[in-house]
Amino acid sequence: MVPHPLPEPLVELLAQRFRVIGEPMRIRIVDALRDGPLTVNELTVRLGGTQQNVSKHVGVLAQAGVVDRERAGNHVRCSIADASVFELCEIVCGGLRRQASELEELLA
Amino acid sequence: MVPHPLPEPLVELLAQRFRVIGEPMRIRIVDALRDGPLTVNELTVRLGGTQQNVSKHVGVLAQAGVVDRERAGNHVRCSIADASVFELCEIVCGGLRRQASELEELLA
C-alpha cells in the first residue's frame, strides 16, 4: 500500500499528521465531536479552557482536515471530517493493551 | 472498543504515543527497520545524521515500546517491537489520499 522506503515529503506529511493529533486538548476535541457536531462555545464549556485556546486547536484540526468548520449564524458548528482518527486511537489503544498484558504476564 | 468519553489518563497516553511517531527522523528509523533489524550504526549510515542523534531517537522509540534494542557483542540490534505503527501509517496515508482526490475532484 504505502511506498517503501518512504519518500521524504511523505515522511514529513505523516509526522505532521501525527503531531496534530498528538495533543491532549485536540484528542479531547475530537472525542467530544464523536457523537455529533458542537459549536466552539459548546466545546469550550464541555472541555474547559479558554475560547481562544479551543478555537486555535479547532483551527489546527480543520487545517489538517480532521474536523470541519461551518458557520451557522453567529455560531460555528464543528464536526468530524475524517473519521479515521478513531481508527488510529483504536490501534494505539490495542498496542497499549498488548504492552499492559505483557507486563502483567511478566509479573505473574 | 475504546471508552467514550476518553478518560484523561488515556488521552495523555494516546497523545504521548502519537508524539513519539510524530517526528520525521523516528518515522524514517521505523521505516528502515521494516524489512529487518539494523544496528544503530547501520541506521546512522542509512539515514544520515549523527550517531548520537540516531541513538537518542532509538531510545525514545524503545521506551515507547515501538522498537526493541538487543546487545549483540559490540553492536546493538534494533528491531520493530510493535508492528501496528505500519497500520497507523497506512491509515494516515489513506486519509491523505482521500483529501488529495477530493481536491483533485474539486479542480476538475
Next chain:
DNA sequence: TAGCTCTACAACTACTCGGTGGTACAGTTG
C-alpha cells in the same frame, strides 16, 4: 596492555508550540 569501534549519556543551543490576554469582526438583540 594499548588502540580501535560502537553505543549511550550529559550539557548546551535553538526552535517549535501550547496557553493566555488583548482585540477585531460578524451576527444577533433591544
Next chain:
DNA sequence: CAACTGTACCACCGAGTAGTTGTAGAGCTA
C-alpha cells in the same frame, strides 16, 4: 443605533525537545 455574543487572529511567554558537541564505557583485536 447601541450593546451583547460568538469566533478568530495576533503577540507574547514559557515549557518541551530536536540536534550538536563532548565524553564515558563496553567490547573487540593485536
